Amino acid sequence: GAVVSQHPSWVICKSGTSVKIECRSLDFQATTMFWYRQFPKQSLMLMATSNEGSKATYEQGVEKDKFLINHASLTLSTLTVTSAHPEDSSFYICSATSSGGRRAGVTDTQYFGPGTRLTVL
Amino acid sequence: AQSVSQHNHHVILSEAASLELGCNYSYGGTVNLFWYVQYPGQHLQLLLKYFSGDPLVKGIKGFEAEFIKSKFSFNLRKPSVQWSDTAEYFCAVSARGNNRLAFGKGNQVVVIP
Numbered sequence: 199g200a201v202v203s204q205h206p207s208w209v210i211c212k213s214g215t216s217v218k219i220e221c222r223s224l225d226f227q228a229t230t231m232f233w234y235r236q237f238p239k240q241s242l243m244l245m246a247t248s249n250e251g252s253k254a255t256y257e258q259g260v261e262k263d264k265f266l267i268n269h270a271s272l273t274l275s276t277l278t279v280t281s282a283h284p285e286d287s288s289f290y291i292c293s294a295t296s297s298g299g300r301r302a303g304v305t306d307t308q309y310f311g312p313g314t315r316l317t318v319l
Numbered sequence: 320a321q322s323v324s325q326h327n328h329h330v331i332l333s334e335a336a337s338l339e340l341g342c343n344y345s346y347g348g349t350v351n352l353f354w355y356v357q358y359p360g361q362h363l364q365l366l367l368k369y370f371s372g373d374p375l376v377k378g379i380k381g382f383e384a385e386f387i388k389s390k391f392s393f394n395l396r397k398p399s400v401q402w403s404d405t406a407e408y409f410c411a412v413s414a415r416g417n418n419r420l421a422f423g424k425g426n427q428v429v430v431i432p
Contacts, residue, residue: 312362
């Protein structure tokens with residue numbers, strides 16, 4: 199199946215610093231990537247939708263100035279948590295879909311990365 | 320916006336028992352339906368999906384799900400579980416033509432050897 203990677207897998211930072219998380223589609227072109235947040239023992243909550251070459255669309259209640267998303271290429275999207283605080287500690291997961299360009303059959307199915315555990319001290 | 324309900328968050332059963340996990344969604348239009356599985360320490364993996372056609376969908380590892388449009392349901396089943404099926408199972412829904420997924424809260428399934 200389609201493979202999505204995330205880097206780093208975990209990160210610990212001090213309060214007030216910024217952290218960048220990368221999401222890459224390894225074997226297909228991802229025209230759309232999604233960023234989720236998962237709290238312990240809870241479901242995934244969609245934060246934003248990222249389309250290659252355009253501004254991300256944020257879900258209601260998600261601060262776009264705090265969670266900066268860049269989708270500069272068809273294989274890479276980044277999420278930057280700016281001025282992180284302890285309440286931003288969470289598990290951040292990305293997923294990717296394709297327009298079906300190079301790999302037929304991946305349209306409308308999201309393939310998930312392994313997630314990034316962020317701990318803000 | 321869609322919403323997804325999964326009941327019985329914690330399920331404990333013995334090997335060889337049958338498993339059924341309920342999933343109900345609320346959305347008036349045409350939907351795409353998914354079940355994802357998250358094994359301990361691993362990332363979400365697609366178990367099966369329904370876009371159109373035969374409402375009984377067969378997925379990997381012996382799982383199947385049935386879409387019942389009149390009941391807005393997409394229940395997951397497996398006739399005989401194994402210890403390796405211990406995982407968290409998430410139902411997810413997207414509106415047709417829109418890839419934004421709404422997830423249920425998940426079912427934590429523990430299979431006792």
